[in-house]
Amino acid sequence: MSPRASPLLLRVLAGETTERPPVWFMRQAGRYLAEYRALRAKAPDFIAFCLNPEMAAEATLQPMRRFAFDASIVFADILLIPRALGQQVWFEAGEGPRLGELPSLGAMALAAPKAGEALAAVGETLGRVRAALEPERALIGFAGAPWTVATYMLDGQAREDRAAARRHAYEEPALVEGLLEVLVAATVDYLAMQARAGAQALQLFESWSEGLPEDLFGRLVVEPHRAIVEGLRERGVMLPVIGFPRGSSQYAERYADEVPVQGVGLDTAAPALVGERIQQAGKAIQGALDPLVLRAGGPALDDRIDELVAAWESGPWIFNLGHGILPDTPIEHVEQALRRIGAA
Amino acid sequence: MSPRASPLLLRVLAGETTERPPVWFMRQAGRYLAEYRALRAKAPDFIAFCLNPEMAAEATLQPMRRFAFDASIVFADILLIPRALGQQVWFEAGEGPRLGELPSLGAMALAAPKAGEALAAVGETLGRVRAALEPERALIGFAGAPWTVATYMLDGQAREDRAAARRHAYEEPALVEGLLEVLVAATVDYLAMQARAGAQALQLFESWSEGLPEDLFGRLVVEPHRAIVEGLRERGVMLPVIGFPRGSSQYAERYADEVPVQGVGLDTAAPALVGERIQQAGKAIQGALDPLVLRAGGPALDDRIDELVAAWESGPWIFNLGHGILPDTPIEHVEQALRRIGAA
Numbered sequence: 001m002s003p004r005a006s007p008l009l010l011r012v013l014a015g016e017t018t019e020r021p022p023v024w025f026m027r028q029a030g031r032y033l034a035e036y037r038a039l040r041a042k043a044p045d046f047i048a049f050c051l052n053p054e055m056a057a058e059a060t061l062q063p064m065r066r067f068a069f070d071a072s073i074v075f076a077d078i079l080l081i082p083r084a085l086g087q088q089v090w091f092e093a094g095e096g097p098r099l100g101e102l103p104s105l106g107a108m109a110l111a112a113p114k115a116g117e118a119l120a121a122v123g124e125t126l127g128r129v130r131a132a133l134e135p136e137r138a139l140i141g142f143a144g145a146p147w148t149v150a151t152y153m154l155d156g157q158a159r160e161d162r163a164a165a166r167r168h169a170y171e172e173p174a175l176v177e178g179l180l181e182v183l184v185a186a187t188v189d190y191l192a193m194q195a196r197a198g199a200q201a202l203q204l205f206e207s208w209s210e211g212l213p214e215d216l217f218g219r220l221v222v223e224p225h226r227a228i229v230e231g232l233r234e235r236g237v238m239l240p241v242i243g244f245p246r247g248s249s250q251y252a253e254r255y256a257d258e259v260p261v262q263g264v265g266l267d268t269a270a271p272a273l274v275g276e277r278i279q280q281a282g283k284a285i286q287g288a289l290d291p292l293v294l295r296a297g298g299p300a301l302d303d304r305i306d307e308l309v310a311a312w313e314s315g316p317w318i319f320n321l322g323h324g325i326l327p328d329t330p331i332e333h334v335e336q337a338l339r340r341i342g343a344a
Numbered sequence: 345m346s347p348r349a350s351p352l353l354l355r356v357l358a359g360e361t362t363e364r365p366p367v368w369f370m371r372q373a374g375r376y377l378a379e380y381r382a383l384r385a386k387a388p389d390f391i392a393f394c395l396n397p398e399m400a401a402e403a404t405l406q407p408m409r410r411f412a413f414d415a416s417i418v419f420a421d422i423l424l425i426p427r428a429l430g431q432q433v434w435f436e437a438g439e440g441p442r443l444g445e446l447p448s449l450g451a452m453a454l455a456a457p458k459a460g461e462a463l464a465a466v467g468e469t470l471g472r473v474r475a476a477l478e479p480e481r482a483l484i485g486f487a488g489a490p491w492t493v494a495t496y497m498l499d500g501q502a503r504e505d506r507a508a509a510r511r512h513a514y515e516e517p518a519l520v521e522g523l524l525e526v527l528v529a530a531t532v533d534y535l536a537m538q539a540r541a542g543a544q545a546l547q548l549f550e551s552w553s554e555g556l557p558e559d560l561f562g563r564l565v566v567e568p569h570r571a572i573v574e575g576l577r578e579r580g581v582m583l584p585v586i587g588f589p590r591g592s593s594q595y596a597e598r599y600a601d602e603v604p605v606q607g608v609g610l611d612t613a614a615p616a617l618v619g620e621r622i623q624q625a626g627k628a629i630q631g632a633l634d635p636l637v638l639r640a641g642g643p644a645l646d647d648r649i650d651e652l653v654a655a656w657e658s659g660p661w662i663f664n665l666g667h668g669i670l671p672d673t674p675i676e677h678v679e680q681a682l683r684r685i686g687a688a
Contacts, residue, residue: 216634
């Protein structure tokens with residue numbers, strides 16, 4: 001394969017500024033697609049759906065058939081890791097995830113090094129998708145980052161401000177530290193398995209890093225992310241990693257400096273200048289179109305894309321949303337965005 | 345009154361670095377106080393409670409009797425302005441605010457210049473508090489900032505991500521622009537009334553500025569805040585103003601540059617360096633202790649306060665929380681914080 005034929009996404013993660021940014025959208029496999037809703041209806045249990053390689057591969061590939069995305073991300077859920085560690089996970093209709101009692105740290109520590117094996121179904125999904133995907137389109141594996149996963153594990157459910165989990169960080173620091181260590185180990189094993197199974201890049205989703213004081217951002221986000229990337233490298237996994245500390249662009253430059261990732265995900269509220277500085281420091285950025293402007297469409301969508309292009313096209317940049325695509329987003333607006341960025 | 349006897353808070357807002365930072369806590373009058381809960385139980389309707397000068401003054405003064413706070417903030421609610429503009433506001437127990445149908449822009453535009461008159465009860469509260477408060481303790485008036493108030497007015501209730509309101513900003517920009525103009529006019533009149541009634545400083549609470557893309561932060565936050573401060577100055581109201589764009593510390597330096605406030609409120613997740621830069625640019629900062637560490641108490645609380653002192657004591661700084669005090673905060677921890685900062 002000539003360097004020219006290497007997927008755009010991987011060229012950008014190698015530090016290259018490409019003729020146009022590669023594009024993928026968070027939650028590009030999801031409810032805004034009629035074919036996804038039809039597929040999902042066949043599997044009442046969401047976790048079972050994620051762990052069914054045939055169905056998960058189909059969900060992953062659906063947006064790739066319809067749109068000119070440059071990358072595909074394996075269909076899975078960030079709460080598969082707690083399940084692999086022995087904590088019950090289920091979804092209440094219209095309410096989001098619920099988690100059972102937190103297993104003991106000892107029990108989870110024993111399960112952590114086998115997380116990849118426990119979630120081998122995700123590897124099978126990756127293999128199926130890689131076999132079906134054109135070579136110029138990259139395949140991304142992912143995991144929820146430790147703090148985000150911990151907020152669910154500690155709180156039992158998703159709450160607006162993650163306060164229950166953050167309270168633990170102050171009031172039971174040993175528990176939180178131990179849990180993060182277990183999650184780092186499990187995440188390394190899970191991502192290493194995804195690399196073996198065919199992933200070409202890896203993303204860490206830190207969905208709940210917003211609202212963290214500076215010291216906690218270091219302890220709960222920066223340190224575990226660094227430990228994961230270093231753990232992967234020690235295991236010989238050299239794939240590029242994208243870290244996405246959502247809701248904390250005030251710390252994004254620090255994150256880029258201190259975590260040895262190849263790409264930094266920026267959210268909807270990241271100032272353009274923050275992205276430019278990370279590019280100038282030699283890393284790729286990813287983001288950051290507001291999902292609401294994608295939903296709105298029209299001239300506002302074109303204008304906002306043009307602003308992002310003007311700010312970031314002169315450095316390594318993966319065009320993406322700043323948050324997941326909304327279920328009521330019209331298909332035509334995704335097509336409009338892909339045209340505007342020059343991908344379709 | 346010699347400059348030395350001027351309330352610490354006002355000295356800091358005049359740009360002075362004081363021997364210790366003045367202290368007050370957002371929601372210092374509230375449910376963590378047994379005497380507040382007893383008072384509140386006498387008035388089942390929350391809006392009626394806010395508009396009863398005797399009760400609101402008592403709520404305002406309760407924490408001043410118990411603690412060595414340097415400033416008092418009038419007990420009121422940010423949703424009094426929609427009420428003054430003719431929109432119904434009520435509180436569902438345990439659910440937060442609900443708002444009725446949005447009145448027409450025309451009707452609200454007629455009501456806006458009389459917002460102060462409509463909310464004269466808040467002025468009466470201020471007068472009662474000022475009469476009871478020692479001269480070295482400052483009295484702060486406040487209003488919800490236009491975008492935050494608009495999110496409630498447009499959405500009818502509080503939701504996690506304010507998405508409904510932000511959608512309007514993209515899909516019905518003329519409505520949002522018109523609403524913000526009305527809110528600016530109403531807020532100027534309301535705050536000017538508070539100034540006449542005895543307030544010595546004014547705070548704008550932008551509670552829901554998090555998650556805004558850069559262009560929207562300019563249109564929805566920076567511009568209305570600037571218009572309010574300029575409107576107050578045109579009316580001859582020269583009191584210092586503190587602007588608090590919560591959840592958007594990535595834009596705090598821009599905010600400090602572009603809005604002619606005297607103080608900038610920083611939230612829990614603001615990097616220390618952002619505060620230092622605003623101080624160096626000549627403005628006071630206010631913040632930013634995590635309410636969860638106040639709740640936790642112990643050595644973690646002392647350590648965190650010491651970190652804030654080390655970062656910010658060499659410039660104009662008002663010590664405060666980064667968000668409102670939590671209802672389950674022990675009284676002893678408030679006392680501990682006041683001792684640690686040197687106020688008690």
